[in-house]
Amino acid sequence: MTASERKTIYFIAGLPRSGSTLLANILAQHPRFYVTPTSGIVDMLVQVRNGWDTNDAFRAMDRPLSERIKADVLNAMLQAYFAHTDRPVCFDKNRYWAEFLEMxxxxxxxxxxxxxxxxxxxxxxxxxxxxxxxxxxxxxxxLPQEAAMALKFKTALGRVQVFTDDAQPVGRAYNAIRDAVTRGWRDRMHFIDYDALTAKPAETMAGVYRFLGKEPYRHDFDHVEQVTFEDDSVYGFKDLHIIRQKVEPQPPQWPKVFDDAVFQSPVWKTVEGVAQFWKLYR
Incomplete structure (x- = not known):
């Protein structure tokens, strides 16, 4: 692959249920941008990185040479993942990229x-x-979580506790974002608030283009065609990655979804204390 064929690759991370699929499909309107659905390439890269250092043949090599070849292989993997598209700017979507920004x-x-x-x-x-x-x-x-933790999943409060666990989607993504900031990556991260994206999409996307250093593009927020598709049954959910065609504000859901059985609990008080944690980093 020549230097002219190399893709410019950016990452999309963040919280689950926070508009990453919507953002990806808005970006995909740009004729030079290619976006992925939830991508598994970061998992493959990590597996190769970790496996490399446990392989006896690579361990027996000259160490600096082995490290150089490992970097070349990982780089080639990432570039090859986007070799099928002729669009030069690619966005890889996986909420756990925040855990692997050094790589x-x-x-x-x-x-x-x-x-x-x-x-x-x-x-x-x-x-x-x-x-x-x-x-x-x-x-x-x-759901997979219900199969694994059936008794705790019997109540709304129990389900809140499950999803905020460090090993579950909300807890892990939250920790990944906060730790990326702790590790010094704040200036390489651009936060996109779901409420701002849906209420003021043009203004919000203008901020995205400024962060990327790209010329603004006029998006059609009334007709966002979905071009990224996933078989959500793999994740155990229904319609997990389906977007609305028109970008418009969504009222807060939580006051009508939960009641005092959740609101008066210690775990909910903890959630309330960090509900909009990213605003601390502005």
Missing amino acids: GAALAGGRDNVKVLVTVRDLRDVLASFERLYRSTSAMGQ
Whole structure:
């Protein structure tokens, strides 16, 4: 692959249920941008990185040479993932990129080349969205979390506790974002508030283009065609990654989804305390 064929690759990370799929499909309107659905390439890169150092043949090599070849292989993997598209600017969407920005910098040619779009949303609405998905899915199916933690999943409060656990979607993504800031990546991260994106899409996308250093593009927010598709049954949910065609404000869901059985709990008080945590970093 020649230098002229190399893709410029940016990352999309953030909280679940915070508009990353919507953002991806808005970006996809740009004729030079290619966006992925939820991508597994970061998982593959991490597996190769970790496996490399446990392979006896690579361990027996000259160490600096082995490290150089490992970096070349990982870089080639990431570039090859986008070889099928002729669009020069690619966005890879995986909420856990925030955990691996050091590796991302090594593959991007340095820290200054790392740019991460981080979608965020009031954590109370993130949890309300998961609760609504549970209610729509549970009629005819069982979520993986329910199968693993059946008793705790019997109540709305229990489901809040499950989803905010460090090993579950909300807890892990929240921790990944906060730790990326702790590790010094704040200046390479651009937070995109779901409420701002849906209420003021033109203004919000203008901020995205400024962060990327790209010329603004006139998007059609009334007709966002969905071009990224995922089989949501793999994740155990129904309609997890389906977007509305028209970008418009969504009222807060949590006041109508939950009641005092949740609101008076210690775990909800903790959630309320960090519900809009990204505003601390402005």
